[in-house]
Amino acid sequence: MEISDGIEEDKIEQSQEEEVPHQQLKGKKLSCHKLRRHDSLDIESSSIRGLHGHDSKTMAWKVILHLAFQSIGIVYGDIGTSPLYVFESTFTKGINHNDDILGVLSMIFYTLTLIPLVKYVFVVLRANDSGDGGTFALYSLICRYAKVGLIPSQQAEDQEVSNFKLDSPNNSLKRASWLKSKLENSQFAKLFLLYATMLGTSMVIGDGVLTPCISVLSAVGGIKKATSAVTDDIIVWISVAILICLFSIQRFGTDKVGYTFAPIICIWFAFIGGIGIFNFIKFDPTVVKALNPQYIIEYFQRNKKEAWVSLGGIVLAITGTEALFADVGHFTVRSIQISMCSVTYPALIFAYTGQAAFLRKHIDLVGDTFFKSIPGPLYWPMFGIAILAAIIASQAMISGSFSIIQQSLSLGCFPRVKIVHTSTKYEGQVYIPEINYLLMLACVAVTLGFRSTTSIGNAYGIAVVFVMTLTSSFLVLIMIMIWKTHILLIISYVLVIGTVELVYLSSVLYKFDQGGYLPLAFAAVLMTIMYVWNDVYRRKYYYELDHKIPPDKLKEVITGTNINQMPGLAIFYSELVQGIPPIFKHYVANVPALHSVLVFVSIKSLPISKVPTEQRFLFRRVETKEHNVFRCVVRYGYLDVRNEHEPFEKMLIEMLKDFIANQVFWLSQNVLNNDENGGELDDGVVDGENENKDVKQVDEEKRQEAIEKEIEAVDKAWCAGVVHLFGENEVIARKGAGIGRRIIIDYAYNFLKRNLRQSDKVFNIPHKRMLKVGMTYEL
Incomplete structure (x- = not known):
C-alpha cells in the first residue's frame, strides 16, 4: 500500500520541535519571497522564513521503548480486560453444542487479527495527521488535500509551511483528481464530511464516559464473590469514589499516569497469557482447530439468528481499539505497533484460547469463565490484579477524549477550553x-x-463499531486521494474489513432498546454543542468577511482629522484572516486615538501537528505613511504550546522587527530623496520585474538608516507600553430570522459562550494590559 511521504510515521521528541527562543532567531538571515499582486492578505505580503524545521522520521530506540511501555498502561486497558466478560456475554443462554466454542473462538481470533492488528496497527495508524490520530485527524488530513473546509481561511502561504505539504495526485490516476473535484464542488459533501466527523467524535467521547463506568462497576462487583456482606448500594458508592479519584489524577498527565499504570497492565497481560497457555495444555490443545474458519460457518448454521445476536458479545473483544488511533498523539506510531505486537495481541490470543480449552471440558461454567479457569493458588493474586486492570481500562478513552477535543478546537468545532500540555519530553500529551x-x-x-x-454493556458495542465503520469510510477516501492506493487493494479492504464491521454493526443495533440508546444519547448532546458552536462560528466569520474594511476606507479611518496619536504599541486580535475586521472602525469611532504602532493579529490553526516557529508569523504592511500599521497571521498546529516557552508578545515583536529588517521591496523614491524634498512614500506596489531596478536606486546607507529608524520606532512603542485589544463581538439573530436560527444564536450559542473560557484566558493575556472592544453582529 503506497503511503504519501507527507504523512509521517513517527513524531520526534519535544526538544527537537520546541519553539525557538527569540534570542536564537535574532540575527538569522531570513529571506523574503517575491511579492504577489493579489494574495491571501488582500495586499502584498511576505512570510518570515528561516531554516525549515522538518520532523525527523527517526527516533531514538530508547525513547520509542519508553513510549511503548507507557502505552501499555494508557492504550490497552480496555481491550486488555475484555477476557473478563467476552465468553459470558456471548453465550448468554448457555452453550448448546461443544463445537460452538470453536466457532466463537475462531471469530474472536480473526476479529482481533483483522480489526485491531491489521486494520488499526498496520493501516489506520499510518493515516495519522503528522502524528495525531482520531476521527478529526482523518478529517483534517482530507482538508489539507481537498478544499472541503467550510471556513474560507485557507491561504496560499499555508502551503509553504514545511510539514503542511502532501504529495499531489499522479496525473495518470484520474480517480484521485475526480474524487477531489467532486468533494470540493459539492456543498452537501462538505457538510456531510463535517457532520459525520462530529458524530464520530461525539461517539468516541461518549465511549469515554461508558468505559470508566462499566470497568469500575465490573471491578468492584467482584467483591461480592469474596464476601456476601457487600450490597449493591455499597458497590455503587465505592465505584463513584473510585471514579472521582481516577479523574482527579488526570491532571498529572499521561506521562506520570502511564508509568503508574503500565506495570500493572504488564503484570495483567503476563497473568492472562500464562494462565491461557496453562489451560490450553491442561484441558484441550485441540482448540487450535479454531484456526479453520469452517467452524464459523457451522456455528451460524446451527444457531442461525442466535449466532447473529451473539456477535454483540464477540465484538466486546475489540472494545477500546479506537484508542489505538485516538491516543497515537500521546505516543508514536512505532511505539504502539511494538507494544501491540509484542505484548497485547499475543496475551489476548493466549487468554481466549485457554478459556476456550477450559470451556470444552466445563460447558456449565460459561457464566463465570474467567475466574473459574484460574488455577487455585493464583486466584486471589489474579483477583486483585483484575480489579486494578479493570479500573485502569478507562484510562485509554479518557486520554483519547482529550486528544480528539484538542483537534476539534483547531477546526472551530468545539467551544474554547484550556489545553494543558502535561509533558516536556513527549509532545501530544x-x-x-x-x-x-x-x-x-x-x-x-x-x-x-x-x-x-448489563445496560451499559449493551451500549458498548454501538459506539465502538460505529466509530470503526466511520474510520474505514474516511480511510477509503484517503486511500484514493492521498495514498493513491491500487484499486484492487481498496476493493479488498472494503470487502474484507468493511463487511466484517457492517455485520457487527447490524448485530449491536439489535440491542438498541436494551441500553444501546445510551451512547447515541451522549452523541446527540455533544453533537448539538459542536453543531451550534461551529454554525455560529462560520456565520460570524462570513459576517466579518462581508463587512471587512477595504484598504481605501482603512486609510480614511487611520488618517482622519479627529484621530490623535499616542505612544505605545497596540495588538488588535480578531478571527478574520483576510482583511481588517469591522470592529476596528467601531473602536476608532468611539475612541478617536491610535497608538504609534498597530498590529492586527489573527490566530489561526492549521490542520497539522506543529508549525516551525520561523514559519509561524505571516506579516504585511498595511499603511506606510504616518502610522506603522501591520497585519499578522499567527499560525499554530494541534500540538503547539502557546505562551509556555516564550511569551507571545515578545515573540511577535521580535518577528515584526525581523520582518521590517528583511522587507526591502516597499522602499520607494521617497527614501532616496527624503533629505532633499521630504516627499511622501509612494504607496504603489513594486512589481517583481522592477525589483532589481528599484533596489539599485536606493542608497544603501539611507536604506539601512530608514530600517533602523523604523525598528527604533517599534522599540520605543514597545517600551511605552503594549495594549492588547480584543474584539468581543456579541451575536444576535437578525430581524426576520426563523425560530430555529434565533434559538441557535440567541440562546444556545450565547449560553455556551457565557459559561466557557474566554479568549483572553486561552491566550493568557495580562488583564492590566487588556482592553475589550464590544460590537453586536446581526447574523
Whole structure:
C-alpha cells in the first residue's frame, strides 16, 4: 500500500520541535519571497522564513521503548480486560453444542487479527495527521488535500509551511483528481464530511464516559464473590469514589499516569497469557482447530439468528481499539505497533484460547469463565490484579477524549477550553480541565443511574463499531486521494474489513432498546454543542468577511482629522484572516486615538501537528505613511504550546522587527530623496520585474538608516507600553430570522459562550494590559 511521504510515521521528541527562543532567531538571515499582486492578505505580503524545521522520521530506540511501555498502561486497558466478560456475554443462554466454542473462538481470533492488528496497527495508524490520530485527524488530513473546509481561511502561504505539504495526485490516476473535484464542488459533501466527523467524535467521547463506568462497576462487583456482606448500594458508592479519584489524577498527565499504570497492565497481560497457555495444555490443545474458519460457518448454521445476536458479545473483544488511533498523539506510531505486537495481541490470543480449552471440558461454567479457569493458588493474586486492570481500562478513552477535543478546537468545532500540555519530553500529551470534570460528572451520573453493567454493556458495542465503520469510510477516501492506493487493494479492504464491521454493526443495533440508546444519547448532546458552536462560528466569520474594511476606507479611518496619536504599541486580535475586521472602525469611532504602532493579529490553526516557529508569523504592511500599521497571521498546529516557552508578545515583536529588517521591496523614491524634498512614500506596489531596478536606486546607507529608524520606532512603542485589544463581538439573530436560527444564536450559542473560557484566558493575556472592544453582529 503506497503511503504519501507527507504523512509521517513517527513524531520526534519535544526538544527537537520546541519553539525557538527569540534570542536564537535574532540575527538569522531570513529571506523574503517575491511579492504577489493579489494574495491571501488582500495586499502584498511576505512570510518570515528561516531554516525549515522538518520532523525527523527517526527516533531514538530508547525513547520509542519508553513510549511503548507507557502505552501499555494508557492504550490497552480496555481491550486488555475484555477476557473478563467476552465468553459470558456471548453465550448468554448457555452453550448448546461443544463445537460452538470453536466457532466463537475462531471469530474472536480473526476479529482481533483483522480489526485491531491489521486494520488499526498496520493501516489506520499510518493515516495519522503528522502524528495525531482520531476521527478529526482523518478529517483534517482530507482538508489539507481537498478544499472541503467550510471556513474560507485557507491561504496560499499555508502551503509553504514545511510539514503542511502532501504529495499531489499522479496525473495518470484520474480517480484521485475526480474524487477531489467532486468533494470540493459539492456543498452537501462538505457538510456531510463535517457532520459525520462530529458524530464520530461525539461517539468516541461518549465511549469515554461508558468505559470508566462499566470497568469500575465490573471491578468492584467482584467483591461480592469474596464476601456476601457487600450490597449493591455499597458497590455503587465505592465505584463513584473510585471514579472521582481516577479523574482527579488526570491532571498529572499521561506521562506520570502511564508509568503508574503500565506495570500493572504488564503484570495483567503476563497473568492472562500464562494462565491461557496453562489451560490450553491442561484441558484441550485441540482448540487450535479454531484456526479453520469452517467452524464459523457451522456455528451460524446451527444457531442461525442466535449466532447473529451473539456477535454483540464477540465484538466486546475489540472494545477500546479506537484508542489505538485516538491516543497515537500521546505516543508514536512505532511505539504502539511494538507494544501491540509484542505484548497485547499475543496475551489476548493466549487468554481466549485457554478459556476456550477450559470451556470444552466445563460447558456449565460459561457464566463465570474467567475466574473459574484460574488455577487455585493464583486466584486471589489474579483477583486483585483484575480489579486494578479493570479500573485502569478507562484510562485509554479518557486520554483519547482529550486528544480528539484538542483537534476539534483547531477546526472551530468545539467551544474554547484550556489545553494543558502535561509533558516536556513527549509532545501530544494533553489534559483539558473542563472536559475532565464534565466526563467525571457524566460517569458518576451514569453509575448512579444504571447501577449495573448489563445496560451499559449493551451500549458498548454501538459506539465502538460505529466509530470503526466511520474510520474505514474516511480511510477509503484517503486511500484514493492521498495514498493513491491500487484499486484492487481498496476493493479488498472494503470487502474484507468493511463487511466484517457492517455485520457487527447490524448485530449491536439489535440491542438498541436494551441500553444501546445510551451512547447515541451522549452523541446527540455533544453533537448539538459542536453543531451550534461551529454554525455560529462560520456565520460570524462570513459576517466579518462581508463587512471587512477595504484598504481605501482603512486609510480614511487611520488618517482622519479627529484621530490623535499616542505612544505605545497596540495588538488588535480578531478571527478574520483576510482583511481588517469591522470592529476596528467601531473602536476608532468611539475612541478617536491610535497608538504609534498597530498590529492586527489573527490566530489561526492549521490542520497539522506543529508549525516551525520561523514559519509561524505571516506579516504585511498595511499603511506606510504616518502610522506603522501591520497585519499578522499567527499560525499554530494541534500540538503547539502557546505562551509556555516564550511569551507571545515578545515573540511577535521580535518577528515584526525581523520582518521590517528583511522587507526591502516597499522602499520607494521617497527614501532616496527624503533629505532633499521630504516627499511622501509612494504607496504603489513594486512589481517583481522592477525589483532589481528599484533596489539599485536606493542608497544603501539611507536604506539601512530608514530600517533602523523604523525598528527604533517599534522599540520605543514597545517600551511605552503594549495594549492588547480584543474584539468581543456579541451575536444576535437578525430581524426576520426563523425560530430555529434565533434559538441557535440567541440562546444556545450565547449560553455556551457565557459559561466557557474566554479568549483572553486561552491566550493568557495580562488583564492590566487588556482592553475589550464590544460590537453586536446581526447574523
